[in-house]
Amino acid sequence: MRSTFLLLLLLRLFVSVSCAYFTEFVYPNFTASNLRFISSSKGAFLFSRNSIYKAGLFSPGSDDSSFDFYFSVVHVDSGSTIWSSNRDSPVSNSGTMNLTPRGISVIEDGKSQKPVWSTPVLSSPVYSLRLTDSGNLLLLDHLNVSLWESFQFPTDSIVVGQRLMLGMSLSGSVLESNISTGDYKFLVSESDGLMQWKEQNYWKLRMHTRANVDSNFPVEYLTVTSSGLALMGRNGTVVIIRVALPPSSDFRVAKMDWSGKFIVSRFNGTHMVTEFSGPLDSCQIPFVCGKLGLCSASENQPCSCPDELRLDADERVCVPVSNSLSLPVSCEASNITYLELGLGVSYFSTHFTDPVEHGLELPACHDLCSKNCSCLGVFYENTSRSCYLVKDSFGSLSLVRNSKDNHDLRGYVKLSIKKPNVQSPGNNNNRGSGFPLIALVLLPCSGFFLLIALGFLWCRRCAVMRYSSIREKQVTRPGSFGSGDLGSFHIPGLPQKFEFEELETATENFKMQIGSGGFGAVYKGTLPDETLVAVKKITNHGLHGRQEFCTEIAIIGNIRHTNLVKLRGFCARGRQLLLVYEYMNHGSLEKTLFSGNGPVLEWQERFDIALGTARGLAYLHSGCDQKIIHCDVKPENILLHDHFQPKLSDFGLSKLLSQEESSLFTTMRGTRGYLAPEWITNAAISEKADVYSYGMVLLELVSGRKNCSFRSRSNSVTEENNQNSSSTMATSSGLVYFPLYALDMHEQGRYLELADPRLEGRVTNQEVGKLVRIALCCVHEEPTLRPTMAAVVGMFEGSIPLGNPRMESLNFLRFFGLRFAESSMVEGQNGESENMGFHQRESSNSGGSRHSASYVASQEVSGPR
Template sequence: MAFPRTKCLSPLLLLPFFALLHANLSSAADTISANSSLSGNQNITSSGGNFVLGFFKPGNSSNRYYVGIWYGKVSLLTSVWVANREIPITDPATAELKISADGNLVLLNQSKAIIWSTNVTASSNSTVAVISDSGNLQLRDESNVSRVYWQSFDFPTDTWLPGGKIGLNKLTNENQRLTNWKNSDNPAPGIFSLEIDPKGTSQYFVIWNMTKSYWSSGTWNGQIFSGVPEMTANYIYDFEYVSNASENYFTYSVKDKNVISRFVMDVSGQIKQYTWLDNMQQWILFWSQPRQQCQVYSYCGSFGSCNEISQPYCNCVQGFSAKSQSDWDLGDQSAGCTRNTPLQCGRSSNSSNSEKDKFLTMSSMKPPVNPNTLAGVGSSEACELACLNNCSCTAYSYSSGGCSVWYEDLLDLQDQYNGSNASTLRLRLAASELQSSDSSKGKVTWIIVASVAAAIACVAIIWLVIWRRRSRRMIQETKAVGGALVPFRYSDLQHATKNFSDKLGSGGFGSVFKGSLPDSTVFAVKKLEGVRQGEKQFRSEVSTIGTIQHVNLVRLLGFCSEGTRKLLVYEFMPKGSLDTQLFHSPSTALDWKTRYQIAIGTARGLAYLHEQCRDCIIHCDIKPENILLDDSFVPKVADFGLAKLMGRDFSRVLTTMRGTRGYLAPEWITGVAITAKADVYSYGMTLMEIVSGRRNLEQTEEGGTGFFPTLVASKLIEGDVESLLDQRLGGEANMEELERACKVACWCIQDDESSRPTMGHVVQVLEGFLEVNMPPIPRSLRVISETSENINFFYNFSSNPSSQTRSATSSSSNTKSSTSNSSGA
């Protein structure tokens, strides 16, 4: 039986239909149209897969969902824009992101009420929402893609992406600003923001509570912002500042499209620049301002005090407790602290014995903001009485400058402050918070005294017995191992360091404390932070580090591994770290002979790690802080091997660097694989600091900024290396060694890692066994030279960029040839 032909369609006739269907499906991957919407786990992805738009849940929030944009090629969920910042959704399955009848993109909650909208007037209701590979969400005309009604780049939240802009619309007076999240779990607007000066000057401010500016970029001079000199050393980004009749704004782009970078107005109140390293699967903090956390205005809130040398940074002052401990735990201290006990002043009391308020003495404090000076008060006692008689007075301070009092809340407190305006603050508290000597001591009977004395005697005897046994055991263990690693108990190290009370310093891997064995052997104990490895792997890595011994490497004596507590025991270096000798001891400057031997010794230690160990060990954090000195100023490289031990958690290590880029090789930022040449770059930057005795990037007394590597490159060409020497040495140096050190330092900091020498070659050059030709000026330094007229160098450096470039170019080929021959030799 034959079927009627009218019921059958030719496959050829269906091809246009399938082609059209395929085109619609493809375009829908990055688009929300009138016939589509997002709910639940649905999302759209940009054409290249860079960004995703959909519902997400930040941090550890349990039932708060938001519509946002996040990276599609980053393994960690990292949002860059949030629509409904202040109105979360509890059930994304019943919510909907769609195109409304009037053409707007709207977000409906479970009750189908609009809680967010693009809120524009579109000339056509035939609109679509498209997410681009730049991370920009656009609402545009479906038939005319060039007609854009709204875009997310015009309404940034906390993140500034390449291609986006931060600026001021002069026609509408609207400021496109970044505003931080309230805390790590809540994207609602916080109190810190980054915005352009609304008065029209070409500078940016970081602002507290929309009222107080506490950091400025400085004005735009045509090439950089004067307060951000590191822009001159940039070869990753293109920056542009635009000012016209309708708007002022600043934007940037990434030269290498494979680099994933973002600027964030952080919960901490700092503006931060992050770069994603795919081979490490983590974000690297590359730049931040203000550089110190306690420089963020009122970071700890009212009656909260910031301490730069402790963690956490914020604590409530005595007599106060956090208003919201849950917010504090999430990084939001803006609510500050509240009194534990109300003040007596102003309270009605029938008791004639009610004690008056008293004052807590707080020394080395940064004075709170908004002091009030009382004229005619000539003594500390009179100043205290004046404050006591005013119920609104919460603190006072008396000095040669007179009597200062503060009313209501105290903001921007900082303890252990060493600024020039440090003072002694007297904080008003209820009497019960500060008991008098008589009431605090009380009256004790002779029975209690006898009981306490007996208890103390018993404890002392027990402690003496334990101490002698522990001492005997530790000495025996140390001698028994014959130089091998000693597995210490945590309690023994706790005792040997007096409960970790004598802190020698701290770095990216943890804090270091001084300890001593019962036989008076002094050592250093590093308490590791953030170790991700298990017990077996940790012991294996430590064992490997322990086998590495060299005269220019700090020796590992032992370790402790008890649960999450991981500690390393090192030999003690009496002279401390190199940075202390170079930068913090103006009266005892190292002579040139000692400096040169430190440079050679450090190079030998690194060469051993790179070339003579069974597996090449890359240090990843070479800087003066990690070069320690023994009694004879013999240098020893510290913290080698810890990068691998920490699971290559470099982001935290690199954020501890002094300055901005400091000693960081360019390849860290471009995301390529890290080799031993990264250490060579860091060594070159360190060698320049050994020569000059100053930080490579340093603020001048006149308010400018100097970048020493630029001067080195210039003076080498001019043949004037003597001017590069630390002025404290008075010209006392071997000029041949000085020139040799400057040349090899410039070779070490070449942008292309293949142009840098190995550390073995560096040692041979410094020891005089290899000759080295004039190095070319690295491209990044040429950029600085070309803009040097716009920077106030503290070295009064003025150069001819074009002549430098020609000189460097003409010698480049010869230099490379010499390096090649040296390698062969």
């Protein structure tokens, strides 16, 4: 009895010694298991120096089950696992982590001694294993040189200080409680952060409304910082894409979640708070509703099955209602049919992959799939006749709320036809005896006559087609669209094609005009589904063929951004072009800001409008597949939707304008007050011309008045300041060239005097100064000194320091102000409009307006855009 007691005492002493955890370092010939360290540190055997992270064998479940333990690194306070070694090979609670001079190995259990995971072959013997306060687990040699790091082999997460290099990925887990590798992945590519499901792209980081594209350099790595998320390039000196988050010193982690979302979250002291998540629309997640499930984003029933399919709950898949059809399909062409999914059903892969063929008829598209054993279905675009194949895996489908948005795309699921029951061999002998003799005689004869009839019809069809082709060539002259079918050009991505009669009905024969300009008039319309649209008539366009037109419309129609007006469709009849846009219920910024009829825009609303417009331009310049220079940024082209959300319109339309119309574009639409100086000097036009125009618009947002206008004495500077300020030319008439006035007030730090007086003190000097400084940086005379629109967005959000206006590149404003004053006084004597920058005459009696610095001859700006 006494010996037994001593044995138990020695065993307890051994366990208590072995359960002591270590800080920062452990050394070779060390073994750890969950059982050995369960009492003192719940499985952790190693803590970082300040106990921020711990390493050990842990179970993600709360029940500490007997066979789901992983060698992991965990954030102590939040309990978040940031790295795991054997995520696909869990061990029991008696499994061990062994550290030897050759590296780390995780052993299944004490009996088998079978390694389920180990570090690769190392260049030299291991001296120590270290866990840092950043969460990095390192194997070091005797010189403290790193031989292996967990940061270089991420699983589903990265933390502050860690880099996810080009080509590396984060793989989401199967479930929240099962950290085995799942099907969702976040991959760093040369141009973006991509999200994939079974190697198929379904989302990009730049698609998020909070993601800002700063440059187009190749991406080198993704990193998480105390102020956000960033894709970096040029050895870490250039931000390519960034997501600005509130600065914080708390624990922050970016994770490819098991749900298919990429999430950035922060520990606030009590729980994890989600700061960023994408995609925002859950229906964009490929398997959110299971195989062939239909996602509708409805709170009551987010997932359902398409018509003719029913849910198999056990398999989480929608299967055919008919018992004669089944999934999967065989490769025998005679045993295959296709189930149409109907209108308004889309599939994620069609937005990220090219069609396998253009210009195919639907049966030929089906035939391509039928001959491919890995093909599970097709999606077919009627307008472009493009064929998309769904291969290997079929995910969830997405229901477009308004089928008009996706009327052109039709989906088909490939199904097997089950063979009927075959009769018994005894009955097969009698099948031929009952076949009518007359049928044996008539069938060959009827087949012969049928072939003759089909041949006759085919010859007649060919003759009609030849006649139609000759007729079209006679009718369609070079430079006109004619009346042919635009669908004959197989351009992928075309938006909806409306018939002219449809738009006549929608607009009540173009009854309500809501705008006009150099591109043409704009009319309000209502589609049959009660959707409000804006129909823009464009005349004298610069395109000389249907294919060129289709290509340009496809480019514009495929641009998606929350701050850009969406092109819903188009119509072409002869030389007349009609574009159908979503309707903006608050009209243009020009009417809201300058009309004086509605409520005054508050400062926060102006700030949001400026930021949203900057984001839209930044996307056009660096977020699209093809860079787009707007060439006509002004308040009339900034439309306002619900809650004054700004959306930039008319982007990409400069290519649709003829040379003759482009001169009207600069002289009749009131854009000369926003034209960059390089238009006058015939210098190369780049996206920096849009930056200049944006700066001029920003100044008008600050003041609430047009930059070139007359103002009352109460809104001008005082008489004392007039004597010392170059901004007030012809002050006796109340004339102010506002950009120059803003420059003077900037030099004196008196920003509050620039604010719209209607705000009545509801804005601070600092708030006005921020926008004025950004605006002045944008209107530098030298284009290279102007910031990019992505940098402008960064200045608004605070992730980039405010720029300092360069006075030597702003002195040209004094010349502009002087010429404006002289020309305006001449026009005032001739009874011209006070807003000379917007209504100058082309006739010879325009007097001084032809000498104004803001006047630009049409031939100087009719070059390429």
